[in-house]
Amino acid sequence: MNEKVPWKAQWIWSGGEVSPRNEWRCFRKQFHYSCAHYEEQVNIKITADSRYVLYVNGTLVGRGPVRSWPFELAFDEYEIGHFLNAGADNTIAVIVMHYGVPTFQYLRGRGGLLAQIDNNDRKVILATDSTWTTAIHSGYDSRSSRMSCQLPFTEIIDSRDWDESWTETGFADDDWEPSDVIGPVGMEPWTSLIERDIPPLTEEPVYPVRIESLSRVKPRSWGVVLDLRNHFVPSSEQHANNVRFYGYVTTVIRTNKPVRAIIGIVDGGRLSWNCSINGVWLDENDYYGEKPERYLDVQLVQGDNFFMMDIQGSSHGHGFHFAIDCDEPIEIVSPLESRLDPAGTRSPFATLGPFDYVEIIDHQPERPINPSHPDFMQARKIAGASELEHFKGWLRPVDNRYVSRDDVFSKCIWKKQSVQMPIPYSLQNAVIANRAAAVVPVYPEEHTELIIDFGKEFSGYIEFEADASGGTVIDFYGFEFMRDGYRQEMYELDNTMRYVCKEGHQTYSSLVRRGFRYLMVTVRNATKPLKLYRVSLFQSNYAVAEIGRFQCSDPLLGDIWEISKHTTRLCMEDTFVDCPAFEQTFWVGDARNEALVNYYVFGDDAIVKRCLRLVPGSNFQSPLYGDQVPSGWSSVIPNWTFFWAIACLELYRYSGDRKFAEQIWPHIRYTLDHFLEKLDDNGLLNMKGWNLLDWAPIDQPNDGVVSHQNMFFVQALRSAALLADGVDEECAERYRSRADDMKTAINAFLWSKERQAFVDCIHSDGRISETFSMQTQVVAYLCGIADDTRLRRLETYIVTPPHEFVQIGSPFMSFFYYEALAKLGRFDVMLDDMRIQYGKMIEHDATTCWEMYPNSTENRANPNLLTRSHCHAWSAGPGYFLGAFVLGVRGLDPGWSKVLVEPQIADLSWARGTVPLPGQGRIDISWRADRSTRKLHIRIEAPSALELSIVSPEGYEAVIERIGLG
Structure with a gap:
């Protein structure tokens, strides 16, 4: 089959700079296609450095490659036979966006394109070589600004400077130059090519819901x-x-x-x-x-x-x-x-x-x-x-x-004059999926600003259709929050795009991913009113079905579950990402919690495996593994590596994929052994690093013994030992022994007898911290560090946090807090905390979960902000906890052939929903509590082969209706 056809293509580029900054380079090849037989299947394999967009006969076919290490560069494969004209000329066209700078999802390589077309007869029809022509896309401004340190460049295009028919057959490319062959498959830095291991991302048309405002403006x-x-x-x-x-x-x-x-x-x-x-x-x-x-x-x-x-x-x-x-x-x-x-x-x-x-x-x-x-x-x-x-x-x-x-950013936010105007209803045509045009007015010596509300946060590619005078400038600026006349600007993210119009009717689809809810559209230098037929977005995310469901007698909890689901979906690209706007970065520690939410709302494990496999590639930066990968930033947060090891076990328990466990195990052992080398004479992890857990003002210095870090190391060692059972018994026993030794050391050196709590840290100079935090006590309880009277003391703290302790500072930390409450069985406290903390987001019209709790003193640069990012999947924990504990569905064995149903009713009277089953459909569950008769009526619809263990809450008798499928 096609994947076995050897590469005959060669890497091509131009004779200019090896790694030019912000270069948009086009390649094309026209060829005659003679179909060998009716059932011929034609595939193209393609990859590029840094990113490409592929067109066949003028039709956009795909984007890529997915983020990967340059020494394991991913390639994509598309079936393109239905795009080809048999017995006629055809054109393959590719635009390659070479960054020329590293980002938080890309290591700088060099410019290059590799593509090959073959069929199911193992015949290579076409391959990149010196006969392909190339030219720099002169419409794109190579001097556009960086979006952020995490991302590449903003998009500025002058449509007057380029013929967009370049992707089509018949385009005259006589003035283009021949491509230069720069090397064969296997050349540096792309020494190994690996096939993409996830499906193409979605591209779903999304229309806004309304024009929010119309203004006459004068910018700086x-x-x-x-x-x-x-x-x-x-x-x-x-x-x-x-x-x-x-x-x-x-x-x-x-x-x-x-x-x-x-x-x-x-x-x-x-x-x-x-x-x-x-x-x-x-x-x-x-x-x-x-x-x-x-x-x-x-x-x-x-x-x-x-x-x-x-x-x-x-x-x-x-x-x-x-x-x-x-x-x-x-x-x-x-x-x-x-x-x-x-x-x-x-x-x-x-x-x-x-x-x-x-x-x-x-x-x-x-x-x-x-x-x-x-x-x-x-x-x-x-x-x-x-x-x-x-x-x-x-x-x-x-x-x-x-x-x-x-x-463009300062031009959008710094205005020396802004006069808001009434919005004529006809202007709403810009957001309605019809063929009527919205006529955007022109004001003499002023610019026209529209703010468009998409109703929810989304992430993808802006597209618009307009009729304009030549030279009209349309600036786009996406942002996440506005309310009551206040707009939160996207500082440290240049979330803008500029399009300079040619004369007449035109359509443009952006090639740069952006996340936002609101889109400011400013029309400048127009000599006649702009006809705006539509502004829309191709929502793009990892391809999942929304299998999970949740409703209950408290509609607020239902709303919280919905925003958790939508947040997680927006933060699933080719990996989990922290947020769709500011960074779009795969943070390794965040992904552990995001994976658990994903299991309950989407039920996909392929993206989790992909994320977990990417992490060991950072070992050339540090044997402790990177906290965000693949990235040009060499950075370690030890807890993030520990969460990765824990997530590997959780993936095995969910999927039952023993082969994956065996493949990932040597990498887990490699990094944990390097961490063990950093234990001091007291048996505690004592190291320099970004020793982070929460943004709150806990004492977590970047050098020394940090308590929560030592505790999660214990948990990582225990998780690794469980994964190693049957694979590496000797190491499993060694890790259990080292975990027990560390637990003893933590209790010996990090417990304060005076305060009856664990201290936050021991500084590098030997000074014992005077800070006591809920974070440290929660982690100690969750990781099983304390016994007997100390354990009972921690249980008291978790249910009733002492006001003098540093309190939970972010929804990310709340995930571990909720895990501790679940372990303790205090679901009433968990639901009340969700209502308070996430309820504030809902009050502020949130459609996704915020990075921080509203007005937290630890809101990064500005404590007056409600939050930094308004869409952050590390905050989507309710999507997991409401399914796992209120619905009560949890797997009892790897692969979930046995499932526990143990609803936790707390103060609720009913709940219903769906939990995906790994590889075997789903389980639909509804329950209603009759407090007068102390009966819990449970209805379950699930595959007949699924072995269920049903446990009712203490004091309730279960009345069960089970519907078997298959």
């Missing part, structure tokens, strides 16, 4: 986004690690007359900064605006104004958004203007520095940075561009590659 006058990290530290283009640096950014603001201007940094990308104008440094009192937006009102003199910014901090790669608003014309010119090269590759900016920098890897020693370099301090006295010459050793012009042509 000028703005750019700077990539300061890659400019200051060029080696940082090879990795996504944090880089700490400091230096100066300089430019000249030129005016024809004295004028006031506002300088704004709408998002500094976590870098701190301060400004000077003509040698006068401003202090904190001169700035205004809510952080991270900061503004400065300055007086500019006629002629040249020398502007300098002191830049300091750590950066993974977020953009630095710098903008100016002025009522008079201004020109931004290089302070090195006389030496500006004729080719125009230098921007209006120059820098001094970095005066010192250091790359930060979480689990490795860090060199301290020198913040007082004498040249840095001396440069603060510079008052004009001519004085830069004294610092030639530090002086560098900024390459245009690191400076965007405009800043």
Whole structure:
């Protein structure tokens, strides 16, 4: 069959840069197809670096590849016979988006495309070679800004600069160049190719529900986004690690007359900064605006104004958004203007520095940075561009590659005037699936802004259809939350897209994935009203059916289950991801909890296996394994690796796949043995790392003995031992023994007799923490660390948390809290906590679960925010707990041939729902509690072969109706 046909294709690219920054390169091959016989099946195998979109005769067939390690690069296979015209010419067209920078889901490789078409007679019909033609897609702006440090670049396209018929047969590509063959299959860095192990993601058309607002707006006058990290530290283009640096950014603001201007940094990308104008440094009192937006009102003199910014901090790669608003014309010119090269590759900016920098890897020693370099301090006295010459050793012009042509994000959120208008009903045609057009009005010397509500958060690819005057600019900006006149901006995520219209009717489908609920659409520079036929989204996620169901006598709990389900679905792409907007990153620890929710709402295990298999590929970065993979950021959160080991056991228990358990076992043993090497003389895990569990202010230093980390290590060792039974009995017994030894050490060194609780940590200097947290007590109970009186003390804390303890700080930590409550049998406390914490989200019109609890003091950069991310699958725990415990369905053996049904009624009178069964359908269950007769009426519909163990709550008699299937 096709998978056995050997590769004859060769890797191709162009003769230009090996790994160009943000290059959109097109390839095409026209060929004559003669069908050998009626039943011929034609498949294409394809992969690329970094991502591709495949077209056959003008029809979009697929996107890929799925995220993978470059040394195990995934390829896709599509059946394309039904797209081909037999006995005629056909065209394969591919656009490859090469990032040229690493992200949190991609390691930088080099540009390349590999494709091969063959049939079921094992004949290779077509393969990539030097006869394929190629050209850079000139419509896409290679100087667009980074979306975030986790993601590649925003999408800016000028439709006037490109013929979109390039994907079709008959397109004249005479001016395209032949592709260069760069090597055979097996070349570096793609030394091994593996077939995609999950189905293609969905692409479901989703329409908005309404136009939320219509406004006349005037944006700020000028703005750019700077990539300061890659400019200051060029080696940082090879990795996504944090880089700490400091230096100066300089430019000249030129005016024809004295004028006031506002300088704004709408998002500094976590870098701190301060400004000077003509040698006068401003202090904190001169700035205004809510952080991270900061503004400065300055007086500019006629002629040249020398502007300098002191830049300091750590950066993974977020953009630095710098903008100016002025009522008079201004020109931004290089302070090195006389030496500006004729080719125009230098921007209006120059820098001094970095005066010192250091790359930060979480689990490795860090060199301290020198913040007082004498040249840095001396440069603060510079008052004009001519004085830069004294610092030639530090002086560098900024390459245009690191400076965007405009800043769509700041243009969307910084408006010096905004007047909201009544919304004519005809404008709603833009969101209605009909053929009528919404006529978007044009206001003289102003821009027109629509905010469109999709009703729920979604994730995928924007598509729109419009009729416009040539040169009309349509800016799109997706965000997650607005209410009562307040809009939460997507700081640290440039969630924008720009489309410059050609004349007439046009349709565009975005090639960049975005997550949002609300979409701001701003029409600029239109010479006639824009006819907007539709704005929609191709919702794209992992292909699952929504098998799970849950309802109960408390409709609030039903709503909470629904948002948990929708959140999990949006956070299932080619792996589990933390969120569909900000990061789209596979965080290993998050995925353990997300997998459990997935089992109960979708019942899929293939995505879980894929995620678990990806993790050991990070061993070249650390034998402790990475906390997010595959990623250019080399980072370790020990708990995340422990959760991975625990998740491997849980996957086996769910699926019954012993082969998977045997394959993953050596990797589990490899990393846990390396962790065991980090035990100190007291038998405790004592290490430097990102020792995280919760965002709350618990004492979890990045060096030392962290209690919750030691406890989860015990749990990981026990889980690994269970998985090793029958595979590696000697190691299983060793892990059980080491877990028991660690439990003894935890009780000996981390229990406070005075406070009768476990301390949070022992610092690297030997100092015992004075912090006591619910997090540590919950983990101690959950991991079986305490016995006897200590155990009973923990049980008391879990039911009634002492107010002086640090409280649970995130829904992620609540997952473990709910596990502890379930183990204790206190389902009443669990449901009450869900109603309070998740009920606040529902009150705020949430359609997905938030990353943080509303207004938590640990809401990252801004405690006044309701939350950072409004869609975060680490928070979707109710989707698991309501099915596993209120419906009461849990597997009793690997593969769930035996199932326990043990409903926990708490204060509910009835519940009904569905739980997927691994590989064997589903179980439908409903129950109703009659408190007067103390009877629990249970109806179960399930496969007849399923062995059920039905347990009623204490004090209730079960009245059972079972319907067998098959």
